[in-house]
Amino acid sequence: MTDTPTVDSSNTDQFRSWDGGGGTFWTEYSGRFDEGMAGYHGELLAAADIQPDSVTLDIGCGSGQVTRDAARAAPEGSALGVDLSSPLLDLARTLAAKDQLTNATFVQADAQVHDLGEARFDVAVSRHGTMFFGDRLAAFANIARAIRPGGRFVQLTWQALDRNEGISTFRTIASGGRELPPPPPEAPTPFSMSDPDRVHRLMREAGFADVELTSLTVPMYYGRDVDDAFDFIAGNFASSFDQLADAARSRALDALKVNIAEHLTDRGVLYDAAHWLIHARRT
Numbered sequence: 001m002t003d004t005p006t007v008d009s010s011n012t013d014q015f016r017s018w019d020g021g022g023g024t025f026w027t028e029y030s031g032r033f034d035e036g037m038a039g040y041h042g043e044l045l046a047a048a049d050i051q052p053d054s055v056t057l058d059i060g061c062g063s064g065q066v067t068r069d070a071a072r073a074a075p076e077g078s079a080l081g082v083d084l085s086s087p088l089l090d091l092a093r094t095l096a097a098k099d100q101l102t103n104a105t106f107v108q109a110d111a112q113v114h115d116l117g118e119a120r121f122d123v124a125v126s127r128h129g130t131m132f133f134g135d136r137l138a139a140f141a142n143i144a145r146a147i148r149p150g151g152r153f154v155q156l157t158w159q160a161l162d163r164n165e166g167i168s169t170f171r172t173i174a175s176g177g178r179e180l181p182p183p184p185p186e187a188p189t190p191f192s193m194s195d196p197d198r199v200h201r202l203m204r205e206a207g208f209a210d211v212e213l214t215s216l217t218v219p220m221y222y223g224r225d226v227d228d229a230f231d232f233i234a235g236n237f238a239s240s241f242d243q244l245a246d247a248a249r250s251r252a253l254d255a256l257k258v259n260i261a262e263h264l265t266d267r268g269v270l271y272d273a274a275h276w277l278i279h280a281r282r283t
């Protein structure tokens, strides 16, 4: 049995979700997320430029594909994955053990407040794991402290909602066809790192320099066929579909299936997507 981690009050809701039902869902679909990220993963690793002796920190590591690849690239170094979610971390540990990556370790912790040490890491990486902090400045300052001066921080985050066809389409359909306002920029949502000016300001204030955002636009994979993608997307947006009355929910689920069918290609179900690769150096 593991101890409950110390979680900042601004991250309590995220902890409940990722350590609860959200984490269970993404544990079931962790392979699907890895497949969805496949067009971005190589770029993230190339930017991280992990050396054979690098000591790497993976923020919000989830089921740990990035942590494992960082550990593999550094046989004389190590990689530590930090995450809020016990189900995802259980899977991360199992997958690392299966690959005999003894230099990959994982800890359940809130990266915003956990003592990550001082100047302990050569590089920090994160694939979609830095968008959910309740207090982003505190979190990034904590991460900065853990990276050695001159060390690097490389993140992959979503660009704005309207540049991401999949999520914006699913969100509208799951709300019964209503156009919802974009999420507030300060809220801990997948889009909290989508505004380049905010990212530059935040990173500078937290102790980073040479901040660069590179736009990557690779379609994202959602499933091998319509039914496969439908199960995944309907599950991911279940809490929105569940708020609709029965008839509206059934119409919305039908609309989702039609939309998915329109995105079926010979490489599976694909939707346009846009990410930022954010590169920064610890001052």
Ligand SMILES: C[S@@+](CC[C@H](N)C(=O)[O-])C[C@H]1O[C@@H](n2cnc3c(N)ncnc32)[C@H](O)[C@@H]1O
Pocket (backbone or CB within 6 Å): 011, 014, 018, 019, 033, 034, 059, 060, 061, 062, 063, 064, 065, 066, 082, 083, 084, 085, 088, 109, 110, 111, 112, 126, 127, 128, 129, 130, 132, 133
């Ligand atoms: C979209 S998932 C990405 C997981 C993983 N990086 C990957 O690419 O497979 C976001 C992850 O961030 C983690 N997370 C959110 N807030 C966090 C926090 N304050 N501290 C540590 N991890 C956090 C969640 O538990 C979740 O596993």
